[in-house]
Amino acid sequence: METLKIDLENCYGINKLVHEFKFSESKAQLIYAPNGVMKSSLTQTFEDIVLAKQSQDRIFKNRPNKREITVDGAELNPEDIFVIQRMKEASFKEATTILVNKALREKYNELVEKTTDAKAAFIKLIQPNFGIKDNLIETEINMLFRKDFFVVLEELKNDVREQDKPHHENIIYNEVFNEKVLKFLSSKSFNTKIVEYISIYDSLVNKNDSLFMKGTFNHYNADIVSKSLKENKFFAAKHKIKIKDQEIDNIADLEALIESEREKVLKDPELKGKFDEIDKALNGNLELRKFRAYVEDNQEILAELADLDGFRKKLILNYFVLHKVDFDHLLKINTDTEVERKKIIDEASSEHEEWKNVIRVFKERFSVPFEIMIGNQHEVILYDKPASLVFRYSDAFDHVDMGGPELQVSLSTGEQRVFYILDIIFQFEVKRKTGNKQLVIVDDIADSFDYRNKYAIIQYLKDISEEDNFFMIVLTHNFDFYRTFKSRLGDKINYQGNWMALKGAGETKLTVGEKRDVFPQLRLKYSECDLSFIACIPFVRNLVEFTAGDDHLSYLTLTSLLHMKPARTNPAVASTADLTKGEIHDLFSSIFGLIPPCTDRDKKVLDLIYEKAAAIIGDLENFNFTDLKLKLVLSLAIRIKAEEYMLSKIANAQFLNNIHKKMTGKILKQFRIENPNASADLIIMDSVNLMTAENIHVNSFMYEPLMDLSIEHLNKLYVDVFSLI
Known part of the structure; x- marks a missing residue:
């Protein structure tokens, strides 16, 4: 190559x-x-x-x-x-921390994201049935079944598919199983009442003349049969059914029979007495009024309350049945992506040793405020899981590991x-x-x-x-x-x-590109190259500031070539317009420790700056604008001319006699006060302040802003400013 x-x-x-x-x-x-x-x-x-x-x-x-x-x-x-x-x-998710090559990791992330998005959509669908925030539903299911979300779905899939119609579909989970209701339901006194109620309820259901039988055919099953016959137009086709020697040939009679049997159980005096005791206990607590309303409309659920966790699981199963198509769709996505994820995990296992070497190289070369390691090496070998990166944070007392499969939040910027x-x-x-x-x-x-x-x-x-x-x-x-x-x-x-x-x-x-560092070249060429001479002004000013301070006469003198200053602001320093090339050349020589000759000593430095800037603008096509000196000369000329113009429009003598530091901003502020209607001029002056302020305070450590400044911007600003005078 x-x-x-x-x-x-x-x-x-x-x-x-x-x-x-x-x-x-x-x-x-x-x-x-x-x-x-x-x-x-x-x-x-x-x-x-x-x-x-x-x-x-x-x-x-x-x-x-x-x-x-x-x-x-x-x-x-x-x-x-x-x-x-x-x-x-970017959002670095849990999957991103698996140690596998970039292409496979991106594919792995896509698969995880596809499954995660499908799960989020399904949870959003069942959220109204739960009555809690989306992000709490998965946690609730995992804690109740003590298994991972998708493991629960896999175990329930046969029950979901076999159950044609949902039970208790109008019951909102959180209205029954919130903290306040659960506390009440778990109380000893209520438990006693429930046990007594269920005992009477079961005996009524199991009577020989009852339509129902505990654990075999209850009123829910009867309702499902009734709805199914109605939806499938069973009676419209002239069919009949026989229940307990009673022949029925229409849906109305069937529904009436089921309701009659239901009422026979629920309105039994003894059972009703127990229900009234429960109802009184519920009614005496304002926090349980919503739950009481559910019980009043769905008295049958009292029989379920002896086994709270079992009833919770039944409700969740029924919510899945209610959204059976979406339930099956989510399971299919998880199954399909799991096959692909397994292939990637197998590939990751083969790269495990390479990643150990990568981490070794990183530790040898780079420095971070935490230790990095492969956290689940035993799982890689024993359980075919992908190796994951772990970040260990330590102090004098303890350490905490973050990362791997347990990481559920985005990585920090450092990670x-x-x-x-x-x-x-x-x-x-x-x-x-x-x-x-x-x-x-x-x-x-x-x-x-x-x-x-x-x-x-x-x-x-x-x-x-x-x-x-x-x-x-x-x-x-x-x-x-x-x-x-x-x-x-x-x-x-x-x-x-x-x-x-x-x-x-x-x-x-x-x-x-730049072959030599610009600043040593300025030192060597300030006597023979006018552009280098001008570019030395801010550079030497910074050297004086760092070595002698910003009250030193040399610093103040050079500042007068970065800002337009009249002589009266400091009697010891000549005005910007009066400073000569010879004076500044001698100042540079004293700082650099050199004694080169100086030509044209009486030349005004301000005139030299303006002349060189005009020459650059007049021949843009033939200048190399990767040369720092050119942009620096233009920036100086633009700012000094802008200040010269603003000062000419300011009448406040006290202000003009007290300009010492942070000039441009103060001049612009006073210009704005005295010339509030000069909107076009103010736009130009604001641009000068934005584009040239920091660029002129250049030093050997950081002059990127000046390099990034395009010649087109400087050219436009130059034309705009110099057209004002």
Whole structure:
């Protein structure tokens, strides 16, 4: 794998990109791409090849697409591409912690999600019957039956299918089995009354002349028979039935007989006396009024209350019968997905040793505030369960393990990062075993990681890139990562694999990136290059601030070149318009410890800034805007000119004589007070304040905002501001 050629059009925001990467010169190719330029778009395009998917523009989907990517003149094999997407904010569910390769884990997650969604839909369907929140129903069923939800469903499926009609379908579970009712039903006095009631009830049902018989044919069974005959038009077909020597040929007579038999039992004086005792006890408690109403309309349920758990199970069974079609559908989904999950678990078992090695590698390289381990190794061997990641948190007194099958909430951000890196290490281990040459596309892998782990990631990628079969394109929008990665990989990548992405009107181009750290170059060239001279102003100002403080004369002098200051604000410091190149050159020399010659010493620095900014704007096409100096000069010119304009519109002499620190914001506030109707000007000034404030306070540690600032934005702002004066 020596040369990778890409020719793209209309791929997720990339209008056009043509480039050639020479891995023969550098096995790692580094691209710095500000947000919105091409980074994620290029990554997604390679991902499309892996997935055998057609690429397209993200917005203008109907535009013709071109995607020609070749390696050494041949079409790129999807199996030889490894795409590492940036870590996205996602919900890491329990299934995600199983230790298996990425493709199988995604499939496993899909199966779990399919089952979970179907279960949630079924629970939502039966929720009105339970009268409690959806998320409590599964827990209630599991606790009552002392088994997993789907195990309960499997055990009840035959009963559900055999029962044609539900019993007690009008009884809401929570109205009978809430905390207050259960406390009452469990009391000794009520229990005595129930036992007496049931004894009388059973003797009445079992009388020889009764239509019913305990445990064989009760009034529920009679109601079901009646409803079934009615629905199936049994009597309309001229059929008859014979019950206890009584011939019946119509539904009305059958219903009347059943009701008569029911009344004979329930209105028996002795039974009614016991019922009245129960009713009185219920009526004396305001919290049980709803339950009493149920009992009054469904007196038969009193016979069920001797076995509360048994009655609860009967109610749940009947709710399942009421929704039999959906019950069967849920069971089928669970059964079907279980077969597929088992296959993945078998595959996971075969990868168990590889994951142990991955965790070892992680522990050697990375630092996290918890210990990571495979938590259920015995279950992997004994019960064919998938290995799962466990996070152990410890303090001086105890430790807590989180993860594995018991994890029911999303992983923390830190745990997600660990799993993200572990997965990448595993994929590299798998790719390494194939022995094939692999093109690795890395998209902001270190984004959101702390510095220690960011450097560990860089070192890991460096080590991988030095292996014979791995060829790498690393994309990042983080300038600090870009500089560090380039530094760690040495001169080869710096000169043969170092790129910066620039987005033009119709094409994105990769230009040669920064070869040397800009700040040492400023120190060496401030005397011979006007752009370097101007760029030194904020840099040296920061050095003075860090070493001598913000009250030092040199600091105040340089501040007058970052803000428009009249001389009267500080007699010891010349006004912005009066400072000369010679004065500032001497100041730089004293800080840098150098004595280079200075040309044009009497040149006003402000004039020099404006002249160089105008030259840049006048010849945009021929400037390389990956050069920090150009954007810095434009930003300085824009802000000073904006302040010059606002000061010209401010009449408050006291304000003008007391401008010392945090200038731009204060000037803008006073300008707004004195010019409330200058709405168009205020919009421009707000843009200046937003776009150039932090960019000018540049230092050697962080100047990414200035690198990310597009030349188009600066050009527009320059034109808007300079057109005001």
